[in-house]
Amino acid sequence: MSSIKIELRKQDIEKIREIAASFGNDEQELINVLHKCQEHFGYLPAEVQEVISEALQVPLAKIYGVVTFYSFFTMTPKGQNPVSICMGTACYVRGAEKVLEEFKKELEIEVGQTTDDGRFSLSSLRCVGACGLAPVVMVGDKTYGRVAPDDVKDILKEYS
Amino acid sequence: MDKKIKQLRLVLRNCGFIDPENIDEAIARDAYLSMGKVITEMHPAEAIKIVKESGLRGRGGGGFPTGLKWEFACNNKADRKYVVCNADEGDPGAFMDRSVLEGDPHSVIEAMAICAYCIGAGEGLIYIRAEYPLAIKRLKTAIAQAREYGLLGKNILGTGFSFDIELRYGAGAFVCGEETALIHSMEGLRGEPTVKPPFPAESGYHGKPTNVNNVETLACIPVIFSKGADWFSKIGTERSKGTKVFALAGKVNNVGLVEVPMGTSLREVIFEIGGGINNDRKFKAVQTGGPSGGCLTEEHLDTPIDFDNLIEAGSMMGSGGMIVMDEDDCMVSVAKFYLDFTVEESCGKCAPCRIGNKRLYELLDHICKGKGDMADLDRLRNMSEVIKDTALCGLGQTSPNPVLSTLDNFYDEYLAHVMDKKCPAGQCRGLMEFFIIEENCVGCTACARVCPVNAIAGERKEPHKINKGICIKCGACMEKCKFDAIIIQ
Structure with missing residues (x-):
């Protein structure tokens, strides 16, 4: 399922069970449980899904199906500073592709990857609804508008 | 100042005028007045009739008559029914729902309560994208305040009508805007659609009759009841009533939300309200309807915008994204x-x-x-x-x-x-050819050094040449050249 093998600590397992219980261990709340778990762990490795599976009494395959269906959920850890480039139409026609290329070049990673030092990860997302600011780049929760390829170095510098 | 004259704010009536986190400000601008009127004075059938008469059609893209949808849900008898607000605005280039939810969350809550009263539902769900954290926060605040004021919850305004709202989060799947997929997603499943019928009005959430409306559709409801179906149906064209909010973006001078009566022409929206094309470039196309819509050209500019005209022109209303493109777009x-x-x-x-x-x-x-x-x-x-x-x-x-x-x-x-293997807009890399203009080239060799495939040759201080057979069109040379000697053709 995932290339990353981790060992969950006792308190991690407790935390997942606690989250599941807060939603009444109701299988219909699966997506909410996944949201909360991802908030806590930063990603949803197979090991976390296994604990959820037990708690909600939902087959692991079904959970894996849901996790991989929705683009918001990830099974690989993101970098400390997740960089997301909006690839909505408005950003696209205003040159988001070139900005993305520049990030790829600067960080030496592809979309969906994390730098070796774990500091940055790169993803493209579909419309953050800030089309007036196109093209838009988000680093963590911070939004940068009207980004040109030349701005990329400066943006990354803020996080070094 | 044409900008103000052409626009008519119904859906966005309160956005920017009230503090969305303060229910008193919303009430001061008549929030919950329509709900009060409906649940204390009207029979559900009477209220549905008003929605039908208003001619309101679903703003999520489909354009299905809202009143009819309510009637179906109303007529299906069940012990439980649900009202769902579709706030899964995944259409790239559209952000009108986000603006309503962030700027005037009470209008959506009020409309859901009216709908619930009409169809006989006790529970409401708002399915909202996790990508909109501010909208989520404001909705939560608004719902809590409405409960505190007794505008949500048990026995609203002493009428015996009870209704409450919960939030459900999307997780980034465009297809969840489709109502059957949305319902599956709310049930904790993969958001895959199912064949209709059965429509959600018969068998939706938990297999119970469910009415799904888009945010913008709901935001129209309180206005219809406060001003009357007759007033509302006078705005717009014969078969599309009311106003429509568009998210104007792309290569246009004024980007942002625009709310105009149905029947306004694309030219008025793009050139008068939008202020024309950036950098005095030539208008080429406007894309409406997002990934489900199409690109319209100059000849469609004077078409009055409504559901049917846009479909006839080969596009669609969609949720209201409007992306303007100029001659540089392929x-x-x-x-x-x-x-x-x-x-x-x-x-x-x-x-x-x-x-x-x-x-x-x-x-x-x-x-x-x-x-x-x-x-x-x-x-x-x-x-x-x-x-x-x-x-x-x-x-x-x-x-x-x-x-x-x-x-x-x-x-x-x-x-x-x-045929010609050319991209007229100069966008498609594979069809480009890089040239060195001899007069501009000083022979600094910067391009030759940066070329990853050694396709550039030439003596120092002599004009260089690109070998087209080897060139991979990466554009590195053009970026490096300080003398603007390299061009694309």
């Missing part, structure tokens, strides 16, 4: 961009959408790389029509629209790609 690439989106967002349940769109994308990619021929254009059209006819849900049935509309309106551009 329409084949734009079609490819949308197909790329659809391929990624297709849930994979039905073969026409899963496989067909992938093949369409590959064909377009092929053409953009200069490898296409005339037969490919026929293949594009055939395949598009098959997908349209056979896909399971709205996503697949409309996904070939960007291809069909660009084929219809910009056939020349496709021809240029496949």
Whole structure:
């Protein structure tokens, strides 16, 4: 399922069970449980899904199906500073592709990857609804508008 | 100041005028007044009749008459019914729902309560994208305040009518805007659509009658009751009533939300309200309806915008994204961009959408790389029509629209790609050729050094030359050149 093998600590397992219980261990709340778990762990490795599976009494395959269906959920850890480039139409026609290329070049990673030092990860997302600011780049929760390829170095510098 | 005259703010009536986190300010601008009137003075059938008479049609894209939808849900008897607000605004380039939820959350809550009263539901759910954290926060605040004031909860205004709202989060899947997929997602499943019928009005959430309305549709409801169906139906065109909010973006001077009466022309929106094209470039196309819509050209500029006219012109209203493109945009690439989106967002349940769109994308990619021929254009059209006819849900049935509309309106551009192997807009890398202008080249060798495939040769201080056979068109030389000596043709 995932290339990353981790060992969950006792308190991690407790935390997942606690989250599941807060939603009444109701299988219909699966997506909410996944949201909360991802908030806590930063990603949803197979090991976390296994604990959820037990708690909600939902087959692991079904959970894996849901996790991989929705683009918001990830099974690989993101970098400390997740960089997301909006690839909505408005950003696209205003040159988001070139900005993305520049990030790829600067960080030496592809979309969906994390730098070796774990500091940055790169993803493209579909419309953050800030089309007036196109093209838009988000680093963590911070939004940068009207980004040109030349701005990329400066943006990354803020996080070094 | 034409800008103000042409616009009419019904849906956005309170956005920017109230503090969305303060219910008193909303109430001061008549929030919950319509709800009060409906639940204390009207019979549900009477209220549904008003919505029907107003002529309101679903703003999420489909344009289905809202009153009729309510009536279906009302007529299906069940012990439990649900009202769902579709706030899964996944359409790239559209942000009107986000603005309503962030700027005037009470209008949506009020409308949901009115709907619940009409169809006999006790519970409401708002399915909202996790990508909109501020909208989520404001909705939570608004719901809590409404409960505190007794405008949500048990026995509202002492009428015996009870209704409450919960939030459900999306997780980034465009197809969840489709109502059956949305319902599955709320049930904790993969957001895959199912065949209709049964419609959600018969069997929706938990198999109970469910009424799903879009945010903008709901935001119209309180106005209809406060001003009357007659007043509302006087705005707009014969078959499309009221106003529509558009998210104007792309190569236009004034970007942002625009609310105009139905029937306003594209020219008025783009050139008068939008202030024309950036940098005095020439207008080329406007894309409406997102990945389900199409690209309209100059000849459509004077078409009055409404549901039926846009469909006739080969596009659709969609949720209201309006992306303006100028002469630098390649329409084949734009079609490819949308197909790329659809391929990624297709849930994979039905073969026409899963496989067909992938093949369409590959064909377009092929053409953009200069490898296409005339037969490919026929293949594009055939395949598009098959997908349209056979896909399971709205996503697949409309996904070939960007291809069909660009084929219809910009056939020349496709021809240029496949026959002359040229991209008129200069966007398709595979069709470009890099040249060195001899007069500008000083022979600094910077380009030759940066070229990854050693395609540039020349003596120091002599003009250089690019060997087209070796060039991979990466553009590195052009970036490096300080003398603007390298151009694309």
